[in-house]
Amino acid sequence: MRVGIVTSVRLLAEAMTRALAARPRPISLTVASSLEELHMLARPPVSVQLGIIDTTQSFDLEPIRAFHRTLPDLPLVALGLVEGEAEVVAHGSAGFCAYVRREDGLERLCGTIEDAIDGRLRCSPEIAAAMMRGLFRSPAIPPSRQAATARAALTSREQEVARLVSRALSNKEIARELRLSESTVKQHVHSILGKLGVATRGQLARSIYEDFGSDAALARTMP
Structure with a gap:
């Protein structure tokens, strides 16, 4: 699997790159410093299958929403999200299809990546209900x-x-x-x-x- 990540934290990027490459089912991680670079990685010759956005760096959601409109078929995962109703609904409306909480580990991250590529979402029943309420409130x-x-x-x-x-x-x-x-x-x-x-x-x-x-x-x- 080929995955791109947008983060400004070099230590995080290097640690994730090594950890994911060593998995039984290796995940090749390419680091981007901006959404523009991730957009380029989604094209040949790299052609990443999924994008991870480090949300701990206070990303504005509007550029992500615009990015998703240009590449609607590229799954986006929010890394380090605080799992609350408002946060999940806001990020989902911006184009994210999955998220990994700040307290989650490598196993959860890998499972989320695989699920997102396959079109599945991991979340608690409470968050699933919150997302349905969010959809109801947002015609x-x-x-x-x-x-x-x-x-x-x-x-x-x-x-x-x-x-x-x-x-x-x-x-x-x-x-x-x-x-x-x-x-x-x-x-x-x-x-x-x-x-x-x-x-x-x-x-x-x-x-x-x-x-x-x-x-x-x-x-x-x-x-």
């Missing part, structure tokens, strides 16, 4: 309308929390600002990530800034 409409619909789905409290997250406040600081418990803020953030289809607080902040540009603009959308 086949243009991305611009999806974003507008998602923003409209935020409650007034969630919009307040989103505004403060975009200012890089921690959950504790947001809780103090809004006079809420820290656990309640955490629940709001989790709900916001799922509704907006983003995986991290950084992506949420960028989404809010790109859509509204300022706190005042966001405030005008609140009831």
Whole structure:
């Protein structure tokens, strides 16, 4: 099997290359420093059968979504994903067909690679249910309308929390600002990530800034 990986961590790339090559069913791993390089690896003479993206490096999902549109038949695996409903649904909507958690080992990685190439997905029943809910919440409409619909789905409290997250406040600081418990803020953030289809607080902040540009603009959308 021929696999490409996008990562900026040299130690990770070298360790994975050696470990996968030594398997009973060897996997040839080629390292790319960008999605553009992975795109080239998907063509002859290399012709990788699968791409692995190191998501621990805070990849923006929009370039991955664009990459998937140009190579829809190349399976993509998210490496180092935090297994939560919002994260899995957001990465799945960007084009990933499988993922390996940060706590998983080599056996899980190899099994996931083989399953992805064969068109199968390894995940818990809870995550499978979350993905179905994500599909139900995301009808086949243009991305611009999806974003507008998602923003409209935020409650007034969630919009307040989103505004403060975009200012890089921690959950504790947001809780103090809004006079809420820290656990309640955490629940709001989790709900916001799922509704907006983003995986991290950084992506949420960028989404809010790109859509509204300022706190005042966001405030005008609140009831």
